Amino acid sequence: MEKLLKETILGAEFDSSARDPPPRCHPGTRLDILERCRHFVRTSNGKRKTRWVVGAAGVGKSAIMQSVVESPELAVNYRASVFFSINGRDDGTKAIATISYQLAAKSELYRQLIEREITRDPALLRSSIAKQFFKLIVEPFIHNPQLASAGHALIVIDGLDECKGTRTQLELLRLISDFCITNPSSPLVWLIASRPEQHITSFFSRSDVAPAYEKEKIVANSDEARADVERFLRDELTDIRKKASDSVDPRWPEEQDLWKLANAAGGLFAYADTAVRYI
Template identity: 55%
Template sequence: MDKFLQHTIIGAEFDSSDRHPPPRCHPGTRLAIIERCMIFISQCDGIEKMCWVVGPAGIGKSAVMQIVAEETPADASVFFSVNGRQDEGKVFTTIAYQLAVKYEPYRRFIRNEISRDPSVLRKSLPAQFRKFIVDPFLHQHLFNPSQRFVIIIDGLDECNNRFTQREFLGLISDFCIKYPTSPMVWFIVSRPEPHITSFFDDARVAPAYIKEEMKIDSDEACEDVQRYLRDELKEIKLASPALRHKGDWPSELEFTKIATAAGGLFAYASTVVRYIGDPHYRDPVAQLGRVLETIDAGPKSNVSGRDHPMAQLDALYQRILLSIPPDLMTNARKLLLVSLHDGLGYMSFRLPCNMLGLSEAAAYSAVAYLHAILKVPAPDKVDDENLEFFHKSFPDFLNDFERSRFSQDVKDEFEQLKAQSLFRIVAQVPDDLDTIDSGNGIRCGPYGCLKGNPSVLGDISLSWPGDVRYKTTDNKLRDLMYNSAMFGLCHEFTSRNKYYMNMSCFHYLTTRFLRPSDDFPIYELLNTTFDRFRPEFVALGKLKQMPLRTLDYAAICGTIDIHLT
């Protein structure tokens, strides 16, 4: 089972510590839709065993599914997330692993199948679906037909590949139609993305599912948001010595303004609550005033129309960004760009800050005004946790230039920032490494081993060095930084990223490796030598153009050995 676990999406289950605390419905809210979901589980019969829960970002779909998963409890759940849980290729292995943990007959079946054919863990999604779902539940008859197995796939639109999303839906809907006696009950949760909506609009799929739509402007959603706002603002009032004895805060007019702006959008309401109660400001009255000013000003006409469903949320997000002082904005922008791209792939906050050259003080100052939208690790957790967005609506906002005016090309700006950081780190390691005893070298992922040993990395500057609070030593941190930088250069050069197609990158790749592996971009380097970089090599005297008739063909026939010098 340990090896099986490695082929799953870690942290995707509803009770995973990676999701703690998970999104959860406020007490007394979303009762109607939760009840409808529970009724569907107990009463669904025949073909119709799939429930599509659909609604815009920020409406509270994941919170509803969390309650359903806890009260059922769900037999298996996959909660996709913008914060790293997006590997669609492991969906069915994740479901199978969770089922195997709960049910001994299924666990024996899985062990036997993997022992017989370990390659099943790497097979196509249709092959895995047949092996992990169809065979055990329909052909092997491992369970009582009257038993119900609840499977939740939340945030389907978050996984990386749209084709794969539709492939999931096709496999599940075909399964429901072909096997009406199946004990499986499926919840598919997503935003109303066109490619998903068009799938469910197909008449051939209609018999397999019911639709549970969560609308921003529904009476149920608006009433639930108002209940949430009243309760949370009351908590803020009781926690503030200056407000505790005030009879009416906020006033009914002020509350109505906020509730009207929020409508049924929980993402807006929760952002407002975090903003007003932000402990870094410690001034709920002033923060409430700023929220009301933003509402009174209305959404900017050049950001999103007043009838846009996210208009009020956009205005609030704009207000938060504008609150960042100009002298902190450069570093805040760097951290936002990195967070939009999974924190450079790191699970810690301190490592990317060192990659960017940010000290502890600079990093925490940069995010001091972003606590309403970012989950910031505590100082003693920075080696284990990274920045996380509270809700996907904010990265959606930043990525949409028409709404945020943040960046005309977020990806390109990030790639430029990343390249600057990687080249800065590599340049701090001495070039003359041939005289150093490298031993086995420094492992660089799939690309081979680098020249040198930990002693040559001492010149890599640490903007946020270690102390007694951190488990990662400075030597280990430098090793991670250099390894990540050289890995990045290899990967991006192979991908022909424009920020790496230069002589500096060529030089580092051809001089820093002790033992290149088969994945090392040797042929990309050869091609650029005679193509993109040919003028530079001719100018350096490394290449010389000669007439074909002067070549000694006998001399170049036979084996050609490639050496990096």
Template identity: 40%
Template sequence: MFPGAQHLVFNNSHFIDQQVDAGQTGIDILREAADPDAAHDSSARDPAPRCFPGTREQFVEDIIHWAVPAVGTDDPLPLFWMKGPAGVGKSAVAQTCVEKLKDMGRLGAAFFFAVKIRDKATQFFPTIIYQLCSQFPDYRALIDRLIRRDRTILNRTMATQFHVLIVEPSRELQKKGKGIGKRIAIFIDGLDECESANVQCEIIETIAAATRDRTTPFCWAFFSRPEAHIEGTFAIADIINITSTSVLPVSHDADGDIELYLRSSFENILRHRNISLKSQWPSDDDIHTLVRAANGLFVYVATAVRFIAQPGSLPDESLHEILATISNKCYKYTAIGAPLSPFTELDAFYMLIMERIPSHILPAVLLFLYENRRYLT
């Protein structure tokens, strides 16, 4: 413990040997506890969904102004929540905002829940903290010392991790005049896809409790479906008072954006197939049919474009299959007098895709869907 020491005298002493693996830093330990797949630029999410140029502009602009308020104006509320049903483009809005804030130097971290990481709530705060360390050197040095001294911090409750590794270091750096200073945004997308309702609520409550007194320079943006337990948590008096809320609805107000996306996507398909852009494919009627079938859901047209553009297929035939499905589905529901929900066409389209799955891989696909059934409802 004291190599090379001479003539030492200790009285009534108690020694504790806290060893750290040779060569392993606190940041190394933190990186092992984090999940790189949750980052906004992770290869696991490539290609990440993002807003097509010229679409969702007002939503993106509002969020950027919330994260980076104009000079001379009061700071907006520290929490932001965008809610909306599946398929309306919440993740695309989040991704677009994150990339813009990154370019502006105002992004601290981002965590995107996805199929591969939905059950890894224990990696949530370590991932956020690791990303913050990559942005701010003084904060990184402090976190490195804290974890080297006690690596069990990463095995404690989310509330403890948040307080010990985010709140307290922010206060210490501020006292030393090394604080971050400017308002920095942290984005959390797909919160409703985290492993359990209790954990989802705990994440909101933990962040809100520490953010209420604004002891850190961070503002937090959440994107999720309007699940009852999430609605209830954001409705708590101490949380609703510090939260800006935005709704991304299923609405035909998005038809213009959807049509713009479709026309540009079809131009790309023609270009990649070396077909003249003067081609009249698809017709205006075909595009308008797809827009109506989307019912305000970007996920419908995004899936349709991937289906039509898939390698080895004939785009015209693939488009014809989709249009036929739309016609047959509408005729069926009109004949029986049943109302069409926003997801009717999407369900029919997914059935078309399932029917095209080769028989030799169908069992594996069905097994995957069964194992992930709780995320598909």
């Protein structure tokens, strides 16, 4: 396990202290999107076991992915994640090892299988992404009857567009989509979030990839997004007023001021969150 740990992206796990506290959906917001994603994880079968969550910067993709992977309602045995970031968590060549380490920490059988593989081939963790994917994902979950029938395991990849190198991003997508199509009985369910970068959008537009995934498009300026941002702002400003009750007018903020801020934010949670931090 120590050898495997050294080849992981430190801090990319959904429960890593390096990301604590991670972004999460504000209570009462993004309810429909969260339920659609959870429903997909619970019910996906056959080839279509990937959900692509796509949206512009600032719409709250990471918060959605974090909230889904932490959901207690998910009927999954194992959860693993890679939360990419241009701020030091961008080495896609370590993505498979990062996922593998988390799965090994949760499954004794899986840990035994991959430790045996790494002992047999000590250079495996420095091999190509494709070889690591085959040895650490395909062989254990497809060729081992116990793991193959153990129930769903959720793998979340957030911020794929922040992974270093277009070629690496596309390689990960190709491996995952081919895996889903070739192995429809696989227990692995994938949630992948990214911005709508041209090369990623083009990949998912291919007819040979279509059977492997469903698309969840987050529209920044939708009525749902605007209502959620307004709720977030209303709750946060109310909290600020309560904490500063001795110096703030009990009627603050005035409704028209809140509406101005909400309209300026549109459906962008990043804008609203930044504005609140400066109040």
